[in-house]
Amino acid sequence: MIGFRLSAERPPDPRRINDVVVQRLDHVYEVDPELMRDHIQQHDFPAWDTRRIVDSRWEHLAWMHAHWADSVVSGEELISTEE
Amino acid sequence: MSSTERTDGDNGTDGFVAEWRNGAYNCYSSGHKFCREVCPVMQVTRNEVHTPTAFHANVVAMEKGLLDIADVARDYVHCTGCGACELRCPNTLFTGDFYRFRTRTVQLVKAARALAVDQGIHQPGWQRWVEETSRQKSEPVLGAEVPVSQEHVRDWAAGLDLPIGGETILFCDCEGAFHRTSVPRAAAKLLQRAGVEFGLMREQWCCGGPAAEMGYVDRAREFAKHNVDDWRAVGARRIIVFDPHDYISFTEDYPSYFGDEYDFEIVLFVELLAELIRDGRLPLTHPVERTVTYHDACRLNKRKGIHAAPREVLRAIPGLTFKDVDHVTQWSYCSGAGGGLPIERPDLTAEISRRRVERAAALDVDTLVSACVWSERPLTEQRGALEIMDLLEIVALAAGLEDER
Amino acid sequence: MTSTLVTDPVIDELVAICGPDNVFADRSSRVNRARVPAPFPVHRWAEHVPDVVVLPTTAEQVSEVVKLANRHRIPVVPRAGGTGLTDGAVPLRHGIVVDVKLMNKILEIDLDDRTVTVQPGINMLKLNEELQQYGVIYPDDPASYPCSLVGGRIGTSGWSLIGGRYGHTRDLVISFQIVLPTGELIWVGDGGGRKVRKSSTGYQLKHLFMGHQGTLGIVTEAVLELVPRPEAEFAAFFSYPDYETAWRSTGALAKSGLATLAGVVLFDEWKLDYLRRDDEAYIPQPDDVRCVVATAMYGTTDEVRPGAKRLMRIGKDTGGAYLGDEISQGDWASRHDRYATPLHGRLRDGQVVPMSWHCEDASINWSQLPQVRREWHEIVARLGDNFRIFDDWGMFAYTNAAFKPWGDYLTEIDVGIWEQELDDAAWDAWVTAKRDIAAVAIAHGGSISACHGACRAGEVDLVPEELGGGWDVMKKVKRVLDPLNIMNPGKYLLDEAYE
Ligand SMILES: Cc1cc2nc3c(=O)[nH]c(=O)nc-3n(C[C@H](O)[C@H](O)[C@H](O)COP(=O)(O)OP(=O)(O)OC[C@H]3O[C@@H](n4cnc5c(N)ncnc54)[C@H](O)[C@@H]3O)c2cc1C
């Protein structure tokens, strides 16, 4: 299915990562919702929006690298050629 | 907007401030203005009262009694709803997913416009526009090829032999239905060629998005209710849209109006198109000897993160030379066509479009391809030596459904 | 909310100078130019609202506005991006805000003598997007890179993240045109030639007219340095089990002598705890990652690759563990534009509240960092004990010198402040804490501010102490150049110049 369906946008229930962090979608950390109880409340957040933000963040960071230089040297690669 | 933040009772300033207070402080206490230079309006006016920073600070100023909506209603006209600012805002881009709390400037602008309307502060152009839309059930698009009225809403489909109703509905937005009819025609023909079964609505009304954007919330809901009733009446389960504005209405506004019972599948045409081409169901056999660049439709690229499908489609067209500008750079591009700006500030829309076309021209292309039918009017008005085409129009050429003029 | 100086005839004169579309006296235009992101006494907003705002388009208009202000004795406050983290662009006495954002043109790109000439309302990221096609870049890179503007960079004499390689604003701005407080237009640089980087002719006036926070005039045009666009970027983040090791390693890395090294940044334990609250790069780090040192290099590939190997070796030999490409590259890319977001804010019970970010930014020598760090955290801890609206967001120390990343460090303690709950008592405690923080910097031979400016309430009280005899010279200069105290009056205690 490539379309949007409201019922498919509800993310799964969170599982705990540590005292203050939970996870609903793979590789996406979220604040423990309990910490946004008293003073500021979370938004209604469809899954597409979470994915859009996460993807955009990485795309933006890649853009920044390209903005500053033609190429990025990898430390991991340097370590592997050293040994 | 959190349901827990919403306060009951009046629709007046107090309710507005209570609803937006935390969102406003979330910007106010940042105030860093990473949103400024990506804003298409700000790039032209350079006037700080047109920034998201001001749009949020105004709420705090209202809370402190320094401003009221009458002071700022006109400022909030200066927004195309493109969504660049709220995506670029670190409170979205870096932490929005983590806190499930992000900057919602577009929503705030709509809410402020609604507050103005509630208090009897109307922008004359918008007021007329919404009244006309209510009367004709479609937007009073200017320079229409066919007269705007319910009688003519399906004229664009003349001779295509399209059924009414069915499981899958092709929704045609007002600009396409009455002004740039080549776009819905291309859409319908492409679906037919690929063997996708679909029908039209019995009676299609405006999606209501523009009325909602201009602050006329009750009107917007009337349109929405009509359309959803019509879909249900014909047993529709899937709605195909090619206009990004409709896509926003159907995936964001309608769910907020109707809640969980809103169970339609909303399919964006260009995503379907990419799939049809990928699966070999829509062969593109006719070379299109053009050099093009792509204009990322704001509501797809910035507000929905949809930028790959249109590029995939363009790369599948034989003969085409595609000079791409990446979609992140295009966060700060816009045609100026959204959010009602062309009605109230046509001068700004024209200048935003002029700059967009100028950027395209610098790439030495002959054609600027867009995937947003609303953008194509102001872009065409500023086109200079370039041709402005819709993605569907160019794909129709490649599929041999139309001939180069 | 207003002063009585700006009368209708004055507005008419401003309209005659700037044109009817560029003069704004409505409430919204004024209320929205009262503040900058530095913590702001939101409960006293009305005290800072200007009377009128102008958006001039030429140097001549700016000059005429300043002359008019002198005739009518109306305060003038320049405003560029409005991102300053001292309160430089906040009007203290109402008056006219001269907002330079409409002056954002690129006037000349000179690839022979390597300069670009711009108006002060242009932003660096936008400028560099245009310059990319020529293979050059203007490398002034604050963390506000996408939002601060050239005029404000000069007004504050800012600090750049990669200044250890390319220099800071004062090194990168070759010369500029400025409207003096009495309205005359002059050019200042190193000597007279507009594109000359080094001269011994006369007094070195360029420095005098930078970093004055709008108290000595308004910049209307600037000639900027162009450097070759880097072929290669390299970022490496190392982790350490304790501060002492990380601090020593910072020193070793900074003193490596590698010419492409653009900067070294030390994150302390508080900063790591804070990043673990919500940053995907730090959340999964094991507990023994207590401190981090970030490094970055820019230049030709031929220099950066071997330099990077050497840097990796130094990091390792001094006790650092490489944190991997994802965090090194990802976090570094975010340093050009990311900063505190409000929801980092936590009450002591852990609840999230939207806090504004305050950044103290002293210049401190490397040898003094550990002691300053101890004393600063103590000050902020006391503040938090008394008022729940303050939160210690940890410290960074960034290499601070130009063209050589050693010696002193932009030493930053970040404090979250819950402005929604701010009242006079909390504000006063805050101002006192800022004074204490500044006093520590001075006591350790440092300077109150490396980049933002030291005119914020609290710390400004100590500027005379820091500058000593120089403070008297500063007052004399102000009085001679601005006899009627027109430019940004009230800032930097400069009213004392007129006593
Ligand atoms: C997220 C964030 C990160 C930051 N990181 C850094 C950093 O890494 N390094 C750094 O140095 N700063 C940093 N800052 C602070 C700020 O961006 C700088 O001080 C910047 O130089 C201010 O520029 P602006 O254009 O916003 O100026 P404004 O805030 O508008 O003005 C700053 C001062 O300059 C004066 N001024 C403005 N225009 C002119 C003019 N044309 N002529 C004379 N005076 C003028 C104003 O009166 C004011 O006193 C950061 C700020 C933020 C919000």
Ligand code: SF4
């Ligand atoms: S909208 Fe976001 S980027 Fe813009 S000022 Fe507010 S917090 Fe900063």
